[in-house]
Amino acid sequence: MEGLSVADANLVVYLHPSKSRNVSQAILRELGSWLFKFSETFDGVLLAYDVNILDKKAQILSGVHPYFAVKLKANLLLFSPKPDMLIEGKVMKLCQESIHVIVLGFSSAIITAENIRGEFKYRNKDEEELFSSKSHKRHVIKVGTMIRFLVKSFDDEILHITGSLMPAHTGSIRWLDRNLEEFSETDRSATKSRDRESLGGKTVDGGATPLSYNNHIKKSKKRRIAE
Template identity: 60%
Template structure:
């Protein structure tokens, strides 16, 4: 899935003097407070972190409360969805106007009716609401389906994603992984058959008086026959 990246960061965590005997716990507590929230510095949502090292020689900051700063080297896993990226999520609700999805278990996404390609039709099947494809009867989206969709925009404050199912490479992940390559090969085969069925001489050639490949072959054959007769 796109939108995930690992960022290496050099940080300074400020610790209250009362925590000076438990520096490691205090540092981890500060880092944990950053989880599952959008961070402007990293331009993404912090999902996880891994502390590589921290400087034991902390620098004391002057002030009423003399906090001290601990330098860290941290690897951070970030989630930063951008327009046109492909994300994956689980469908949790379907209506005639929209599909509601949860991404990575915490971020919500919505795909409205105008952003669902015309191939999908909302209907009730076996007592369950679904979006079913008119082109491929086994391509069905329902509650519980894992889908792949394109990002239109992302609201950083409420961690809400606006998505789209317009691109052909979006829809049920299970169906796409099994059939997308087959459909692509079928399309290429159809185009090949169409190209093979084209006339040997185009209308433009006929108008311009240019010989077609068929005419050229016939002339070559006729020339060879004459040469054989002359030699004999």
């Protein structure tokens, strides 16, 4: 999925002297407070981290509150959706006017009717609301479906995404992946067929197929024996 990235960062964490007895725990708590929040420094939402303390000798900062600084090297997993990126999420609710999605378990997204391509038709079947494709009957979007959609905008304050299902390569992930596999298999079959046709033809590299070339050798040997 696009929008996910891993970054190496050199960080400095400032801790209160009261936390000096257990610096490691204090650092983890501090970094934990950054999780699932948008950071302008990282230009993304912090999802996970792996930390290595570089300098165990903390530097004391003078002032009214004498905090001390600890240098860290961290490996960060960030989520930073940008316009035109393809991301994935689970449909939580839908109606005729919109599809509501949850991304990575924490970020909400909405796809409104004007951003759903005309191929999809809203239906209420057996009291179950869904969008089904008029072109492909098995391409259905309903509550619980994992979908792939395009990012139109991202509100970093409330972690809300506005999405789109206008491109042809968006929709139910299960349906899209199955059809991509079918298309790949079709392409491979077509390639094999072309290869067989070329090998079974009348001209291969020297004006004869491997089979006719072998027959020619056998005939030549027979003529020599007869002579």
